[in-house]
Amino acid sequence: MPPEPRTRSKHFEAKFYNLRATLDCGQAFRWLEHNDTWTGVIHGQWIQISNRQSGILVETTASSPKWDLIAGYFRFTEDIESITKAFPDDEHMTRAVSAYRGLRLLRQDPWECLASFILSSTKQIRHIRQIISKIAKHHGEEIPSLPGHDPAFTFPGPETLAKLSENALRELGMGYRAPYLRQTAQTIAAGKISLSEIGKLPYPKAKALLQQFAGVGPKIADCVLLFAYGKQQAFPIDVWVKRAINELYFAGQKPNKGTLENFAQTYFQPNSGYAQQYLFHYIRMMHTKGPQSNSPSSNL
DNA sequence: GCCCTACCTCTAAC
DNA sequence: AGTTAGAGGTAGG
Numbered sequence: 101m102p103p104e105p106r107t108r109s110k111h112f113e114a115k116f117y118n119l120r121a122t123l124d125c126g127q128a129f130r131w132l133e134h135n136d137t138w139t140g141v142i143h144g145q146w147i148q149i150s151n152r153q154s155g156i157l158v159e160t161t162a163s164s165p166k167w168d169l170i171a172g173y174f175r176f177t178e179d180i181e182s183i184t185k186a187f188p189d190d191e192h193m194t195r196a197v198s199a200y201r202g203l204r205l206l207r208q209d210p211w212e213c214l215a216s217f218i219l220s221s222t223k224q225i226r227h228i229r230q231i232i233s234k235i236a237k238h239h240g241e242e243i244p245s246l247p248g249h250d251p252a253f254t255f256p257g258p259e260t261l262a263k264l265s266e267n268a269l270r271e272l273g274m275g276y277r278a279p280y281l282r283q284t285a286q287t288i289a290a291g292k293i294s295l296s297e298i299g300k301l302p303y304p305k306a307k308a309l310l311q312q313f314a315g316v317g318p319k320i321a322d323c324v325l326l327f328a329y330g331k332q333q334a335f336p337i338d339v340w341v342k343r344a345i346n347e348l349y350f351a352g353q354k355p356n357k358g359t360l361e362n363f364a365q366t367y368f369q370p371n372s373g374y375a376q377q378y379l380f381h382y383i384r385m386m387h388t389k390g391p392q393s394n395s396p397s398s399n400l
Numbered sequence: 401g402c403c404c405t406a407c408c409t410c411t412a413a414c
Numbered sequence: 415a416g417t418t419a420g421a422g423g424t425a426g427g
Binding site: 126217218220221222223224225227228276277280314315316317318319320323336338339340341380384 | 420421422423424425
Binding site: 223270275277 | 402409411
């Protein structure tokens, strides 16, 4: 038996951090929960994370943990209360905030985030997770996890995926998204578009550049801008958010595309990106559990 | 520009 | 238990 890997741990102060809402609701696809403890891999490091009094405990098997990157990923220092307080003062946002108190945005690795959302089109979250897990298992590097946990793998870089055939990607179950992912990986591996440069651009230019990648349209570009680059102007409009705006703000009369986009861009400022996440979860809950269901019982 | 459809595969709902 | 619609869209007509 190999010796149990040593772990390093660190406590972070963080007021209102709802791990379930943050890690399990479709902005990231690699987190697993067991007894209120979450495990995942970020920046090549296996992480275990759980709520503690007055904060968050992070443990990792990495031999020299990159705490800065870990803290950056979780955005521990973000003042979520003042962000949600600046939301529009209407009944829907008020309900969304109370149902999902402690929901945070993450700051993910741009490549993994981009690849994940290329795979997300017309897919249920469950299946997206499945595909991403397969990619890591088959083409990532194994890294140590703790006993009792599944083997852990890094998410392979663009150079690795660029070398795979379309068929090898299709074998992972991604269907017609395979050529998109392959081409995007090749574009990055060839240095034609730099992901770190995109982060330095203002929102409109960054969005336009992201849309040059195969399989990336306005929605996926906005997801990456919000979940990886932290651009608050990004407001991904998917079927759920569109449904939410139609139902809650236009009384069910569908506004045309321009009206809806304009509303999305202006009404929720200045924290539109955060507002989008709360709205997304709120409308999904309304549809899956019924409008009566009001369960704010998240662990804070 | 705007609308339409094809696209893979799997899950959830009959 | 088998069948089918629909799923955090995008590209190309």
